[in-house]
Amino acid sequence: MNIKFKIATPEKVVYENEIEQVSVPTMDGEITILPNHIPLVSVLKAGELRIKDKNGEQIMAVSGGFLEMRGNNELIILADNAERAEHIDIDRAEEARKRAETEMEKAKAGEDADFARLQAMIDRELNRIKIGKKYKNIRMPNN
Amino acid sequence: MAVNTKAIKRRIKSVGNTKKITKAMEMVSASKMRKATEAAVNTRTYAKMAWDLLVNLSKIQEVKLPLLEVRQVNKLLVILISSNRGLCGSFNANIIRKTAEQLNNPKNISRQRTQNNLIEPSENITVDVIGIGKKGADFAKKMGYNLIASFSNFGDTPKLNDIMPISRMVIDEYQKKKYDKVVVAYTDYKSAIAQIAKLRQVLPIAEHDLEKMLQGTGGLDSQDANLQITAKMDGNNYLFEPNPSKVLEIILPRLVETQIYQATLESAASEHSARMMAMRNASDSAEDMIKELNLNFNKARQAGITQEIAEIAGGAAALG
Structure with a gap:
């Protein structure tokens, strides 16, 4: 069971893949989302986003935005800015x-x-x- | 006669040079256009998802925020998006004509539509203008509208950071109730040969206008079928962190931002494709002109030779 995951910024879709888990910095602290998470809407703050997919771990810098976890294992992050660490x-x-x-x-x-x-x-x-x-x-x- | 062929030759050369320039400009515009349309499409994913979220949120709770508040219009703000440079066919003329038409009779555009009723505007509507691009700003100045700000330093494909000051200004002023409605005048990119000047409401945030705008960017719809996933949210099960109204507070300004951003990108794409077409037409007519001139040149040359022969023959006859 994987999460269908997508990060979009106003400028483009930065990342789109099936992932195993993701850790997200939110206003109330860092949370990790695993498959079958209940529907959730939360507000992001600037921080480090760690994605685990089949290729291993991906790190991204995000700054503000929000996330929406949908009932059908779909996770969408709308970030103001998102960038891969290596970029x-x-x-x-x-x-x-x-x-x-x-x-x-x-x-x-x-x-x-x-x-x-x-x-x-x-x-x-x-x-x-x-x-x-x-x-x-x-x-x-x-x- | 010799002088005449020389003059024609010079013309041919100069027209040829012009053709080279227009050809180059056409190519440059084509590549810029591609970039701008790509950017416009990319933005739509974000706008669409943010909008879905908003719609879903509004189902869950009564949404009452300043940016959604519909009130009678006394002051109208128009964001007029045009280009900085000319040589782009009727691009600027179209958007300016469209805007002028609407502003001559601001009643129509100032009417507020809510779900069940219309709010008629007040008798005296004042109009202010924010100009993006030099041409539109010039027009606003000339027509005597109050130009409150003018932005003309965007690149070929505007970045989101370029839009921030505008959207912040617009949102602030709307919240302060300085303006009762904000519309953006932009050029919708339908295809490389068709661009349509349009006015769309930005504030208060309206479903109709946002959706229309997202549907735009014609011909590119097939590329992103994933825009079709509209979230079906069972509101009661959702968890909100920290709370729904905080989430809304953050989403709404983003929507305004994206909408304005989208409009500038569409306009940029339209500008470049309008320029591309204008330059292609110019290249084509240069080609025609060169053909015509070549014909004239050859005729003149032949006439010169014929005359010389006639003169020689005449001279020989006179001697003999």
Whole structure:
């Protein structure tokens, strides 16, 4: 028994496969979904997504979004952003984080800006950096 | 006569150069169009699934959120999506004409449709415009509409990050009740030769408009049969974490975002295909022109030779 699993971002479908289990960071903490899970709707936060399929474990960085587990063993994740660990460009993520942080500084200095959005941006980049670094050494040779 | 053939020759060369350019532009547009349509199709999966989820949620509980609230229209906001550059046939003309038509008589578009009744707009409707792309912004300025923002720095295929500021602005203003309705004017990509200018409601979120938009992107429907899976949810069995209203709060803005994103992608695809067609027509007429000029050139050349022979013969006759 496997889960029919799909991650979509507004830009594309990132991953689609039958999987054995998946661990997802949600707002209430990390959960692991196994086949025959009861129907569930939950909100994601930035973090690490671990998928176990027949090829082994896949790691992805996600940032926000929601998941829907349907009654018929279908799991759908609608993420704002999802990226395979081995595709993360750490340097660019680092740059993006710095950019967000400088903006945050400016915002603190009284410029008109949206703290929540900036904070979310920083969180997201930090998360990407973390996951990218963690799995840097196990990149697939042909990727 | 010799001068004439020279002039014709120069024309042929210059038309030939123009043809090379238009041919190249046609090819570039074709590849950009392919990318943009692909992106539009990819977005639909997400939009469709988010929408399914919303529909299912609304069955479970009474949904009352600011983004779904339908109210009488006093102020209307139009997001006008056009291109930054010209040379794309009637692409901009069409979308601008369509928008102008609707805005000249904003009553019709300002009517709010709910399931059972219509809410007529108030007598004085004011219209504000957000311009995406230079051409539309120019038009809004010229027509004297209040242009509250203008975005013209999107690439050939817009990224979601490009849309964020717009959708955030729109959502904020709607929640603050500054606007009572938001519509997006975009060009629906039907096929490489058919694009249709359209206006669609973005806020308040309406089933009809969202569904119509998802159905769009003609000719590509067969590729994603998986869009057909519509969730059948048995509401009572669902577990919500942290709770249903929190989930809704997160989904709704995403839907607005995706809808605007989708509209820009469709417009981008339309723009590129309109440009492709315009450039193909230009290449074809350049080809015709070259043919014509070649004929003229040969005639002139032959006329020159004939005249010379006549002159020589005439000269010989005069001597003899």
